[in-house]
Amino acid sequence: MEIKPLLDYPRDAVDRLLNVIHLFRDIRAASEWQYDVLLKRSRLVTLAPGEQLLRAGDVDQWVYFLLRGELQVQMEAVSNGMEIPGERTLAVIRPGELFGDLSMLLAEPRSANVFAAHHSRESQVLGLDCTLFGDLDDLSLLQLPAKLIFYRNMVHSLRWKLEVYRSKYPGHQLADSHRKLRLYTGPKNCRDELIALADQARALARILLDWNAEFGSGELVDDESDMLGFLESMLS
Known part of the structure; x- marks a missing residue:
């Protein structure tokens, strides 16, 4: 695994890359210096086939975006409450997808392992240290507009994923759970x-x-999956 701070790469290449990620694009449009704060807390991770990125039980505040390759989310197989040998694949992560947000938002240990797929030649991930967003009252580095953008993006991403589940399992007891949550209607x-x-x-x-x-x-x-085309030339 190779981990490099985002600031180690040419700025123009970084800007092209991040322009296809809604969170970074929106914060840059609102404030260039707030965008710079994010860059200082971001890193690129390159994974060989089969290499592990996240481990179940780990505790951290990093959120990730897959840029290239494919990742597999796996959990220990369980039968009658007992772990059994082997793992089951929980999800496949493809370019453009945000992940790692559940652990960050809930302040809980990670619930699954994440590996680079064995058939993927190389996987590349952008990581963002989200300790910047955790304390809502701390505006020393990130101001209110940037934190609003972050949580709007989180809510949008989560609702979209839940709608995918709802479309697949419309009769499930969880299908309408997210739609029952009270929306904010106060001042913006x-x-x-x-x-x-x-x-x-x-x-x-x-x-x-x-x-x-x-x-x-x-x-x-x-719709962020089109970032793959930018990556083929940006870091050469």
């Missing part, structure tokens, strides 16, 4: 909205964790 762009978004993100994360434990998240790919 204020601390009250930030608190409501953070609470909503944690509630959505808990529901998604319940889905994942039962079914696995399947193949979730969103």
